[in-house]
Amino acid sequence: MANELVKIEKLQVSYKKSGSLAPALESVDLYLEQGQTCTVIGPSGCGKSTLLFILAGLYTDAEVEIRGRVLSPEKRRMALILQDYGLLPWKTVWDNAMLGLKIRGMSNKAKQGILEKVLRDLGIWEFKDRFPAQLSGGQRQRVAIARALALEPELLLMDEPLSSLDALTREALQELLLDICQKTKMSLILVTHNIEEAVLLGRQVLIMSPGPGRILNVLENSSAGNIGYRNQQAYFEQCLKVRKLLERGINDAC
Ligand SMILES: Nc1ncnc2c1ncn2[C@@H]1O[C@H](COP(=O)(O)OP(=O)(O)O)[C@@H](O)[C@H]1O
Ligand SMILES: [Mg+2]
The missing domain is CATH 3.40.50.300 (P-loop containing nucleotide triphosphate hydrolases)
Incomplete structure (x- = not known):
């Protein structure tokens, strides 16, 4: 089909x-x-x-x-989100969300623009400089979702x-x-x-x-x-x- x-x-x-x-x-x-x-x-x-x-x-x-x-x-394009969020505690929200793009060598300016939009859409843009320990469970999960969505998965x-x-x-x-x-x-x-x-x-x-x-x-x-x-x-x-x-x-x- x-x-x-x-x-x-x-x-x-x-x-x-x-x-x-x-x-x-x-x-x-x-x-x-x-x-x-x-x-x-x-x-x-x-x-x-x-x-x-x-x-x-x-x-x-x-x-x-x-x-x-x-x-x-x-x-x-495919992305996987695991149960424990998979966030790195020593990285900020922005860096954690950027990780997927970085691993694929796609962290250029255009992609950064996409990530900014995703973080705004998910309501976590204002937390972009925070670390995971400074977030609630729901906010952490949003960061994990942002990381996946930045890859624009099908x-x-x-x-x-x-x-x-x-x-x-x-x-x-x-x-x-x-x-x-x-x-x-x-x-x-x-x-x-x-x-x-x-x-x-x-x-x-x-x-x-x-x-x-x-x-x-x-x-x-x-x-x-x-x-x-x-x-x-x-x-x-x-x-x-x-x-x-x-x-x-x-x-x-x-
Ligand atoms: N890496 C692994 N090595 C050996 N057995 C595994 C491994 N991962 C899962 N299993 C076994 O395979 C079965 C299915 O596990 P899993 O897919 O994790 O189930 P679920 O996610 O539904 O809880 C279980 O019996 C589990 O013990
Ligand atoms: Mg399981």
């Missing part, structure tokens, strides 16, 4: 551990079109981070055995990015992410273990079960991103559906 961004077929991943193979993902399919959002939800240890890392091309053959087809957007991969934030900050950042996706047509794959977050953000919700990680169900959730969805009956019903599927998956795995 013309606007296909990610295509994974029958992905099988095992970790190499002292001469043997420990399966982490089994027969995983994932298809994402440009501009779409996808959330991945499942219990701890079901391979969510592994899936993101494979997509980001971060594993080498020495560490894992990969079988199946991964047509990931390697040649496209695809943003996020690994439980909002899990350590308080409820209101978390909601504000969820809205911000939806807004960015809509304005920039950026695609998003976000891993979470929070049901409400998965349903709010993903137009496609992948529900995973452990031992080894499999996709139990793909929930079509086309209202994600609509204004006011958080307070609608349809949203609560989708949350309930995901909860039941997750419970069934965990019971089956036990």
Whole structure:
């Protein structure tokens, strides 16, 4: 398909551990079109981070055995945000946000202009000379998001990015992410273990079960991103559906 961004077929991943193979993902399919959002939800240890890392091309053959087809957007612009923000404590907000561009040798004047706009859009421009320790959790997460957005990614991969934030900050950042996706047509794959977050953000919700990680169900959730969805009956019903599927998956795995 013309606007296909990610295509994974029958992905099988095992970790190499002292001469043997420990399966982490089994027969995983994932298809994402440009501009779409996808959330991945499942219990701890079901391979969510592994899936993101494979997509980001971060594993080498020495560490894992990969079988199946991964047509990931390697040649496209992609950014990954990890759970712990990945900020360097000795660098200012500006330098931390500039890091991604620097690593790619793209920290020229034009890119600095882009970063300034991103910091302003995210409401953290006034903190540009502060250090991470002088920021709240929500502000730190915004710096991590700024670092990723400065790369102008087509695809943003996020690994439980909002899990350590308080409820209101978390909601504000969820809205911000939806807004960015809509304005920039950026695609998003976000891993979470929070049901409400998965349903709010993903137009496609992948529900995973452990031992080894499999996709139990793909929930079509086309209202994600609509204004006011958080307070609608349809949203609560989708949350309930995901909860039941997750419970069934965990019971089956036990
Ligand atoms: N680098 C690694 N080496 C060996 N095993 C790993 C490694 N990373 C993860 N695993 C194992 O693979 C499985 C899936 O892990 P992970 O992808 O981190 O799950 P999740 O993010 O859903 O919690 C777990 O059983 C975990 O112990
Ligand atoms: Mg994880």
